[in-house]
Amino acid sequence: MDEAVKFHFVVDGNDFTSAGQASVQIKKNLRQLGIAPEIIRKVSIAMYEGEINMVIHAGGGEADVLIYENRIEIILTDNGPGIANIDLAMQEGFSTAPDNIRSLGFGAGMGLPNMKRYTDAMQIDSTFGKGTRISMTVNL
Amino acid sequence: MTVGEMAKTLQLTPITVGDESRTWSGVYIGDLLSWVMGRAACDNAWITIMSNVNIVAVATLVDVAVIILAEGVTLEESVRNTAAAKGVNIYTSEKTAYELAKELAGLQP
Ligand SMILES: Nc1ncnc2c1ncn2[C@@H]1O[C@H](COP(=O)(O)OP(=O)(O)OP(=O)(O)O)[C@@H](O)[C@H]1O
Ligand SMILES: [Mg+2]
Numbered sequence: 001m002d003e004a005v006k007f008h009f010v011v012d013g014n015d016f017t018s019a020g021q022a023s024v025q026i027k028k029n030l031r032q033l034g035i036a037p038e039i040i041r042k043v044s045i046a047m048y049e050g051e052i053n054m055v056i057h058a059g060g061g062e063a064d065v066l067i068y069e070n071r072i073e074i075i076l077t078d079n080g081p082g083i084a085n086i087d088l089a090m091q092e093g094f095s096t097a098p099d100n101i102r103s104l105g106f107g108a109g110m111g112l113p114n115m116k117r118y119t120d121a122m123q124i125d126s127t128f129g130k131g132t133r134i135s136m137t138v139n140l
Numbered sequence: 141m142t143v144g145e146m147a148k149t150l151q152l153t154p155i156t157v158g159d160e161s162r163t164w165s166g167v168y169i170g171d172l173l174s175w176v177m178g179r180a181a182c183d184n185a186w187i188t189i190m191s192n193v194n195i196v197a198v199a200t201l202v203d204v205a206v207i208i209l210a211e212g213v214t215l216e217e218s219v220r221n222t223a224a225a226k227g228v229n230i231y232t233s234e235k236t237a238y239e240l241a242k243e244l245a246g247l248q249p
Contacts, residue, residue, distance in 0.1 A: 017218075018198035024226075027201065037182075037203075044201045045177050052194075104188045112175030117178065 004068040005033065009097050013060025016104075022063050023048035033067065035140070043072050043120040043138050049111040050076040050134055056101050057081070058132060074119075074136045082128040090116065090124075141232070141247055143206045143229050150233065150243050152208060155215055158227030164205035167244050169237050179226050180204055185244055187237045193219045199228050206230070210237040 007029060009022035027044040035043075041116050047063065054061035066073040076116020083089045090112050096106030119136040126132040144160030146152075161178055168180035169187045175200055186204040188195065191213050199207050206229040209215070215223065215233055223230050233240060 003187065020194065020201075023171055024197055024200055041182065041201070041203060048197065048201050049174065059215050091163050104194060105171055105173040106194075108172035108174045110172070110178055114178045 004073075007065045007067075009063040009065075011060050011063055013055055013058065016092040019052055019055040020048050023051050025117050026065055029065075030067075031073075035072075039072070039138060039140060046115045046136050046138070047074050047076075049115050050074070050136070052106060053111055054078045054080070056097060056106060061132075067110065068140075070140050071120075072138045072140065074138075076134045077131070078133075079131040079132060080128055082132055083124065083126040084128050086124050086126060091125075141249075143185075146206075146244070146247060147231050149237075149247060150232050150240065152231035155209070155232055156223040156232040158224075158229050160229065162205050162229065165248070167241055169241060176220060177202055180190070187240050188215055189213045191215050191219065193203070193222055195219075195227055196223045196228055198227055199230075206234060208240055208241055210235060 011022055023044045024066045026047055027040055030040045033100035058078035061076060061078030064075040088094055093109040094112045101107050115136060120139045121137040123135045143164050145161050153201040164183055164185045166181055166184045168184045170176050170191045171188050173194060180202050182203045185206050187207055187208045187210050189211050212234045219242045
C-alpha cells in the first residue's frame with residue numbers, strides 16, 4: 001500500500017451560493033502538487049458535479065480526495081434520501097431537481113453521466129432513505 | 141487572439157477582467173451548467189444568459205477563457221465580487237448569443 005495525500009471537506013447543504021468550494025479548492029491543491037492540467041480538469045469537474053448533487057439532493061455531505069502514485073480517488077458520502085433507481089439516475093436527462101434549482105441552471109440530468117465520463121471508474125452505493133456513497137477513480 | 145482584443149472588436153462591456161491577455165479559442169453556448177461542464181472545452185469563449193454565482197465556479201473548473209453574457213444580462217454585485225476574486229473574465233453585450241457567435245466565428249483563424 002502506497003501512502004496517499006489526503007484532503008477532506010465538509011460540504012454544507014444549506015449554502016447553495018458557496019457550493020462547489022471543495023472542488024475549486026481541490027483544483028488549487030492538485031495544481032500545487034504538479035498534477036497534469038487534463039487530470040485536474042477531470043477530477044475537479046467530476047467532484048463538482050458530485051458536490052452540487054450532495055447540496056441539491058442530499059442536504060450536504062462529505063468529500064474525501066486521496067492522491068496515490070498511480071491514481072486519484074474521490075469519495076463523496078451523504079446521509080440524504082438515497083437514490084431509488086441508480087440505473088435511471090445515471091441516464092442523461094433524468095433529474096428530480098425542483099424548479100428553483102432548475103432556474104439556476106442545474107437539473108439537466110447530466111451530472112452523474114459527466115462524473116462517469118470524466119473518471120476511469122465510478123461506483124455508486126446508495127440505500128434508499130439512508131444515504132449515498134459515490135467513489136470515483138481517475139488514473140494518473 | 142486575446143480576450144481583450146476580442147472584447148474590443150465585439151464592443152463588449154467588461155464586468156470583471158481577470159486576464160485580458162489570455163488567448164481564447166472556440167465557442168460554447170449554453171445555460172445548463174452540467175451541459176457546459178460536459179461539453180465546453182478549455183480556452184473556449186462561453187456565451188450564456190445564466191447569471192447566478194455558480195457560473196463562476198463552472199468557468200473556473202472548465203477553464204474557459206471568458207464568459208460573455210448575452211442579451212444585456214448583468215451580474216449582481218456579490219457575483220461580480222466572487223468572479224473578480226477568482227480572476228474570471230466576464231463581459232456583457234446587448235447582442236443575442238447567435239449574433240455574438242457569428243461575430244466570434246469571423247475572428248477565428
Ligand atoms: N447524492 C444524491 N442523493 C440523492 N439523490 C441523488 C444524489 N445524486 C443524484 N441524485 C439523483 O439522481 C438524479 C440525477 O443526478 P444528475 O446529477 O445526473 O442530475 P441533476 O443533478 O438532477 O441535474 P444536473 O446534474 O444536470 O444539474 C438527481 O436528479 C437525483 O434524483
Ligand atoms: Mg447533478
